[in-house]
Amino acid sequence: MKAKVCDLINEFNHTNKVFGDLIAVIDKENEITYEELYIQVSKLTERITCENQPIGIVARRSIQTVIQILAVLQSGNYYIPIDPNLPEERIDYIINKTNTRLVFDGDQLNWLHQTKVTVPFAEKLNANDKIAYIIFTCGSTGLPKGVVETHEQVMNTLYDLQERMNLNEKDHFLCLASFNFDLSVFDVFGSILVGGKLSIVEDQRDFVEIKKILEERNITVLNSVPSVLNYFLKEIEISKSARERLRVCLLSGDYVSVDLAKTTLETFPKCQTYSLGGATECSIWSILYLITKENIINTPYIPYGNPMSNQRIYILNQEFIPEINGTIGQIAIAGSSVALGYIGDESKTNETFIEHKQLGYLYLTGDLGQFCGDHIKFTGRMDSRLKVNGYRVSLSEISAVFHQHFGFENRVFLLEEQEGTQKLALAYQNKEAVKSTIIRKELLQHLAAYEIPHVQFNFSSFPLTQNGKIDMKALKKAIMEKLHEKSSEQHRVEESANISLFRQMLAEVLQTNHLSANDSLFDLGVDSLQLVKIKNWIEEHFKVDMEIIDIYDCDHVEALENYIEEMKTVK
Template sequence: MPGAPELPTVPVGSRRAPHRTVRYHHWLAPDAKRSLIAGAHARGVTPAMAVAALFADTVGGWSAQTRFLLNVPLFQRESVHSDVNRVIGDFTTSVMLEVDVTENMSVADRARDIQHRMYESASHAAYSGLEVLRDLGRQRGEAMLAPVVFTSALDLGELFADGVIQTFGEPVWIISQGPQVLLDAQVTELRGGLLVNWDVRESAFPAGLVDAMFTRFAQAVDRLARGDAGWDAEAAVQLPSEQATVRAAVNATDGPVSGRCLHQGFFEQAAMNPDAPAVVWGLDNEDGAWSYRELGNQALSVAGALQAHGVRHGDTVAVQLPKGRDQVVAVLGILAAGGAYVPIGFDQPDARRAKILQTADAVAALTVESADMGTGITCLSIDAARNYPNPLPEPVFPDITEIAYVIFTSGSTGLPKGVEVRHSAAMNTIDAVNDWFAVGSTDRVLALSALEFDASVYDIFGMFSAGGSLVAVDAEQKAVATTWVELIRRHRVSILNCVPSMLDMILELGGDQLGGSLRAVTLGGDWVGADLARRLARQVPGCRFSGLGGATETAIHHTICEVAGEPPAHWTTVPFGRPLRNVRCRVVAPSGRDCLDWVPGELWVGGVNVAAGYRNDPQRTARQFVEHDGLRWYKTGDLARYWPDGTIEFLGRADHQVQIRGYRVELGEVESALRTVPGCAMPSPPWSAPAPPSSSPRSRVTPTRPVTSPRRSLPCCPTT
């Protein structure tokens, strides 16, 4: 049995007047009432069930769940005594009406369905709704409420008889309210017509939401009274025209496309400004730098070495190197050879690395001197490749629709999945972000992200496209936050692109001494706490702060929310914001319809930035990448909702995948690895609800001996 409708609500502590009830009302004239009644009878339903169907669909349109319970009061005065009709008192009981509006159908069919469900529920009226809720609460271990009520007094005569009006006068104000009731809808007869009232705890809902709901409900009632068209219309709530207009404006993001390959900007800069610094690194006396000319020459040598060892246009080449500037040489060399790069974490378990190489169809790998990738993979050490004596005379620039890189993320089957990203997709994001922040040749970014995390794509190619510099972080520095602060100060880093936890550490350690160079911070890959924006505004005044929503499948980022100064006090996290250039966003209900404002659904992202698919996995690709209205969309699996102003708010993951410090972790992969451990009992399921920023994954196992096996198949494994 489902629970109450999951309507968007305001936290109790933020409600202006939590106990105040407001009445909405709509009246049908007698002729309209007679038309509605005749239409209902012609279709084999009672007028009350016809109105109940409209109410159920209205509530369902604004509910996160399309199966829910409505609280329906019934009049039940049993004939226990011959004078019982002379007794004044409360003879009502209630039943829990289970409603399911998932399937779209006509209003007439919905009314028949609701009527059938009502007959079934009423046949069990001796088991009252209150008892049902109590028993459900005991079963589920939590209090169960039914705060949405539908009451019909049709066929009971006028709400106020003539004698009552003659004695007391015309009613001027009516209200009803009950404990733990948020919305009470009533339908009754008044002045020969039909009156529908909603008594609502208005401050329990976001501003404007009840207005929109009641307007839709009243319009639907009017359509039924006008004749057949109202009965034959779709029962489902459609996106109101005002909301559709806002969505269209927010998604009107068409803009220029550069037409360049991912590495093209680098080589253009190397030709125009060969002596400009491309990569800088080090502290104290260990400072170093490569100019665009020096880095370009190394990349062309790597490209020559790769081609000499059989790498051809369109081949995939793995990169497994310690974090640092050598990784930059490797990816530029692979792209210059006409290939696509496949980053693999330097500490990846052998079993996972082998699966990635197999799925990626990698023909070669750039590694350290002593690496062994197994049979079928040509391994080249980066030092030998950069010194290859026959460099390519010029880089290869493939068609922008070809694959630039394949990044492997966690997969629900227990196996990693490779996301194929085109040059055009990655460059759309890079150009959009660079234009947003007016990135230029004087900018420097601190390369904190691992190469196998797609934020690194922006770090490298975002800077090179604009002629800026990359401040390299090596393997020893990557986990030392104090060193990051020193690098920011020493190399006058102007742009910080990282996950929220990294900024948290930098602000904590840097205090007010981060220097005057930092001008923009972009955060993504995890929940972005609003407190970070507040702290940055205080510690680095004037520095721009943005949270970006994204996925590897949408070429790094798809939305942006820039926070000017300190964010609103009620924000706990920064929303996704609005789509980037050439990006579209939908929030989709299980039925496939667009969710209304404030209603959560799955975020779909469409446009130039959508990935080509999953490497060698056509079934998963067909499942996650779909066509709709002439556009290709990626179904992200993220829960989100639109605000009335067009802002998109991230609500968490819809599946069992979580993000931890920027890395996507599929709990199914963790569980699958645990299942393979000899002597390990069935792991308990990790959480499935959206995780707050401070959460960490937990799964309980019962080992019969020390557990070491997961380390062979998981990309990271805790030591305790």
């Protein structure tokens, strides 16, 4: 670690002085040099007349958002990134939970109130350190939790990666993550730290755009969740020059399979490929593993890895006593990157961030792992929070929201991974089934799109154990049987000799042999990445503009075809 007291904005100011004429950030529309970036940040800073206060940013994927983030930090405040696609109910929750003073929304700066907000966890702050951001992550209690991180904690992670990977001004970073996810913190400040370029992808599921950027902008650093990269490498062929230019690939946020690791190494032959782990609660990452052709030849899994600089990893038993002999226990993280806590949630903070008599200040991850020789192996979760296609979701939150609005007993499951993607299944108990479209539209009012179950099944009654509890094993088996029945029914549909190109595309994307007019894309298990592929194909072949939400509204094959015809007529 280069210095005990670190400041994200000081690093930005230093970078501007050294690399002022170099391109700093590129989005779909524009590019900006470090000098121009500094000037715009300074102008915006003058409009912020408070200090050490929470400032919200409606975080669209653009240069403007980077300017706003830097201006908030330059003014001595801390930012709260807000996904513009979240339901209004969730946005209001974030603003109220943080007592946000003002919000940047595009060109607008809106003051919400003039009451000075007490700095959270001030008693935990080191001298001369400040809060950098509050990022909300899924909670197991049904509501998202705001993780409070400081400049010093974030810089500890960034300095480690800078030195370990020799990041420098010649590097060009690809920003795939949304700014309300902490992977973007590395993308933005990792590039600024060394004077590199940052290319912002408008939609991480738009593989055509990603391919274009990789090939045209000399990308050298790629930071991705495994599911996105896995899908991308299966669907898109990249030029040899682009494959050989990539020198750092970071995979995190989900399980990294051996197959994906091998494919990545083969695709990017000159690249250092890392699997990383940790938590939003510990400044992006705390543990990593360098994947090489030699160390995955005979392994059935990719190790969780070893702790990063100034961080420590422990395996604790139920009495919080450290395990060292291969016994499975809870993974705990200690060291310089552990967050201050959860904003406005003293109970959950005290439960998760603890002072251990022997080990010091710890974050209890809720993950399970074990020591295996010279590394740690990840073995699962203790609760219902899971990573699904790179997004952390709470099965209990989805279940609670469904019950609140429909009143039915229900359970939410994560199905086994198929073709590199994961799907959520909702099972609910009621005498009559509710139309899937109605369920999805209602849930979209309260949950993010990536939290919506891909498939839904109604049961007149759930299977029970001998003591009267829901038999979860039997219920999951029944779901798999229903999925198999649905697949068999699709195969029995007589194939039309005159099937349209559109339906051929749908069948290929959804990996089914047959489609009928009344088939629902969501009942067939379409996921978020497949939705973007369908959207891109429609736009390219029919020359119409549409949004993902349009497919939610017209999810049946024939309804979607009719909608496209209407759009073509309007055009």
